[in-house]
Amino acid sequence: MPCSQTVAVSPTEDELDKDQLDQLHAATLKASDACFEMKKLCATVLVPTGTLVALLSDRILNAAVFVAAIAVVITFWMADSVAYYYQRRLRNVMDTIWSRRAQRCNDYPHVPAAKHIRPLRALFNGSMSYYFVLLLVLAVAFALYGMGVIAPVGRISP
DSSP, rough: OOBBBSSSOOHHHHHHHHHHHHHHHHHHHHHHHHHHHHHHHHHHHHHHHHHHHHHHTTTTOHHHHHHHHHHHHHHHHHHHHHHHHHHHHHHHHHHHHHHHHHHBBBSSSSOOOOOOOOOOHHHSSSGGGHHHHHHHHHHHHHHHHHTTTTTTSSOOOO
């Protein structure tokens, strides 16, 4: 639906902007879904990783189990932060189109402001707190293991 125009432009320009916004919105939703799926996959991979490392280390709990789990969490954190970064970049492109469209139209009372996103900001944001909590739990468990509070009792029975 074309806007109430203040500047004489062809309806095609407005329709193209709307189509671009729709496509970018769909891509942003896909990126957002990918971030959520990444968190679920991390939880799914974490347990078998610990089990596999324990089995490969003669069924004895050792530091390798904790190191492998921490490596899994960090790997997923990095991948998720890249997806978040591109999700934010897509939103910034959308904001640019909204601004361009708002200059032509009167019916856009609020135009979202583009937020500058840096890779470091993508790495440390509220969405990534899941990984921080996982790393915190693993670090505490690893420290307790190092102090002997969590000690291997012997071989884990099959």
